Amino acid sequence: MGNSVIDFLGKIVCEIPIIKQTIDDCTVLWLPDEPPIIYLFGEVGESIINELLNDHKKSFKLCFDIIEDGLTNLGNLIRTAVATGMIEAMVAKSDNDLQLWTRLEKLFGPESKKHALAWRSFGG
Numbered sequence: 001m002g003n004s005v006i007d008f009l010g011k012i013v014c015e016i017p018i019i020k021q022t023i024d025d026c027t028v029l030w031l032p033d034e035p036p037i038i039y040l041f042g043e044v045g046e047s048i049i050n051e052l053l054n055d056h057k058k059s060f061k062l063c064f065d066i067i068e069d070g071l072t073n074l075g076n077l078i079r080t081a082v083a084t085g086m087i088e089a090m091v092a093k094s095d096n097d098l099q100l101w102t103r104l105e106k107l108f109g110p111e112s113k114k115h116a117l118a119w120r121s122f123g124g
Contacts, residue, residue, distance in 0.1 A: 005037060008070055008078050012044065015063040022047040037077065041085025048086075049093040052103065060107055068109030083115050091119045 013020045026035045026043050035043075052060055070082040087108075094101040101120075108116055 045089035
């Protein structure tokens with residue numbers, strides 16, 4: 001994994017420390033190779049949703065600001081992984097849960113929300 005990927009995921013881990021376990025599990029699963037970045041970001045997206053469902057008191061705002069930054073301000077590799085891995089995994093997890101989707105809509109930044117809505121209307 002490149003430094004930009006590690007730095008980006010590190011910011012998310014700072015906000016939701018348990019995500020490190022997801023990254024570690026994914027890394028071990030793919031040894032001796034590195035996990036595909038889209039797969040890894042999808043797993044992280046699912047873990048964020050799991051934490052969102054388990055912790056109704058935490059804000060998660062900063063975490064979703066980091067996701068928005070990854071989609072809008074970082075390189076193409078991160079942008080693609082955030083969109084097609086992380087956001088699409090989150091949308092898929094919310095497919096049959098209107099309450100979760102409503103919460104996600106409020107947390108996504110403008111570009112993240114635009115991608116999430118497009119993926120949701122595509123069929124997730």
